Amino acid sequence: MRVAVIGGGALGSACALFLRRLDRTIDVQVIEPDPTLRWASSARSAASIRQQFSNALNVRLSQFGLQLLREPREWLAVDGEPSPELGFVESGYLMLATTAAGAQVLRDSHAVQRAVGAPVVLLDADALARRLPWLRGDDITLASLGQGGEGWFDGDAFTRALSRKARALGTTWRSGRVSAFVREAGPLRAVVLDDGSRVEADAFVLATGAWSQAVGALGGLRVPVVGRRRTVFAFSCPTPLPRTPLVADASGVWFRSEGAGFIGGWTPRAGDDDPDNPPLDQPDLQQFDERLWPALAHRVPAFEALRRTGAWDGWYEVHPMDHNGLVGPHPDCANLLLACGFSGHGLQHAAGIGRGVAEWIVHGGYRSLELAPLSPARVAAQRPWVERAII
Ligand SMILES: Cc1cc2nc3c(=O)[nH]c(=O)nc-3n(C[C@H](O)[C@H](O)[C@H](O)COP(=O)(O)OP(=O)(O)OC[C@H]3O[C@@H](n4cnc5c(N)ncnc54)[C@H](O)[C@@H]3O)c2cc1C
Structure with a gap:
């Protein structure tokens, strides 16, 4: 199976990492235009982590994020080398x-x-x-x-540790900006990069943070994340x-x-x-x-x-309806999985979301944490998923 992850911030990197952790036969490519992540939210975050959410799923997502911060050797080490210092306080x-x-x-x-x-x-x-x-x-x-x-921790170092580990597990990083979608009768077949090259895949992950609405629109798809x-x-x-x-x-x-x-x-x-x-x-x-x-x-x-x-x-990267992430297949394009819209809590939840997206692609359903409440289907149904502790 081939998976193309669009966006190489914390969310895209975590999705790539967990895909290869789950299944080494999957060909995973991450498409990211800026290796310095200059404007990426992941590098500009206040990078704090809390368990004080009103929704149990959000607490559990943080608890998994915490595991990576507390045990970087277990999750992020490469060839026995510990991950870069994450500065977790x-x-x-x-x-x-x-x-x-x-x-x-x-x-x-x-x-x-x-x-x-x-x-x-x-x-x-x-x-x-x-x-x-x-x-x-x-x-x-x-x-x-x-x-x-x-x-809190060093958000830039954490993001780089995720991408370093994803590469070490065999993910390919491709420098380029997605500028068009190739869709035939529904599913997405390929994305076209700004240099004209095409990346074909069986499944795609949209992890473009604040740019997600604009990138979705390339395929005529509504992604309400601004x-x-x-x-x-x-x-x-x-x-x-x-x-x-x-x-x-x-x-x-x-x-x-x-x-x-x-x-x-x-x-x-x-x-x-x-x-x-x-x-x-x-x-x-x-x-x-x-x-x-x-x-x-x-x-x-x-x-x-x-x-x-x-x-x-x-x-x-705000999802205005309820300020929680959109995770799972796009209702109008089943092989495009969204992983965006986390507003102010995307960094701490990156690991849990990455693991869930990988499970969905590999197993066809969630195994560790049930992420169905974050499904993008709630947008059309106008069913906000309420979290009362939004910062
Ligand atoms: C000031 C601030 C404070 C925050 N504080 C916290 C906090 O305390 N705790 C917390 O958990 N979260 C916090 N957040 C939120 C958190 O930083 C984000 O939710 C998270 O970093 C989003 O990661 P991402 O990978 O989805 O997006 P990003 O890190 O923005 O990455 C998206 C990537 O997509 C790429 N991209 C864009 N367009 C294209 C294209 N056409 N083709 C290919 N790639 C493209 C971009 O170059 C970018 O690198 C904060 C955010 C900000 C801005």
Whole structure:
């Protein structure tokens, strides 16, 4: 069997890796125009991993991602050589609620997380103040703190480790951009690259992140995944603070330690996103002054005196209907499997999605984790798959 994976970021690399892990007879080609991954979300991510989702499948996908981060020798070593340093810092997530409704969401999610073995505790404002005295908590109705299996890592190194392992298992990397689809009576037969060459295959995986809508359109296929710019700001604080968890504030602002300093950003509310898609590499510094800093200083009084030290931006690959990934065969083209649209949680779920896509291609169904709820068929049926903890 021949499989062509379109896109060589974390998702495409993970799909290729697990395909060859499952079946060494499959010919796997990954098509990627930019070996430096300059604009790829995987290289521009905040690269954090959490178990604090409201949906059990999302928790389990993170738990599998965690296995790779904790045991890179087992999953990512090549010829006995350990994978590149992944820089995994296990420092937890802290999710904050400031209303009764928000507290109920945390309680409901907590029950789901505990049921699948996530080590998470709920804290009231007093307990929170005792644990994290540097954090302002008088407006907090409830907090949820991860006690293990959450943190952050080097997203670029992780992506490169996935692709290095996939190559070592026999995957071929092809430099080029898919510019046309060749479809005959439904199935996809081949894709044409920008140099005019054709790649024929029996199955194709669409792992082109924020570009997925445009690439799907090459074959006349609707793939509702769009790029939305997200900016990450780096800052320092003159008052020494202990290493923080990743704090997801009820205001939509998040921050966490990064080395000796901090990084943070902001999750726009529904309808509050910038539809004009400004270009990358021009971070909106006004956003920092107007939105981020006031919220940061409110939550951590020491941040009143912070200094912005840098910023970068990247595309969130957003599936607007429910901000969860689209995984599985395209309803109008059965041999094109989608693996895109993960919004802000694609890196931590790359391994679990890659394994699932490989199982679907090799076995005709999922074996390890049932990924059917992520099927693209839910788009036409207008059945959103709800995850309440979207960052
Ligand atoms: C600022 C920011 C913070 C984030 N924080 C987190 C986080 O904390 N935790 C987390 O889990 N996730 C996070 N994410 C999301 C995560 O980074 C993405 O979900 C994930 O990296 C997507 O990987 P991908 O391989 O699908 O896409 P990408 O990494 O974007 O790769 C897609 C590839 O497709 C290629 N491509 C495009 N067009 C074509 C074509 N025509 N032919 C062939 N190839 C093509 C591109 O060159 C690109 O390399 C964040 C994202 C951003 C931007």
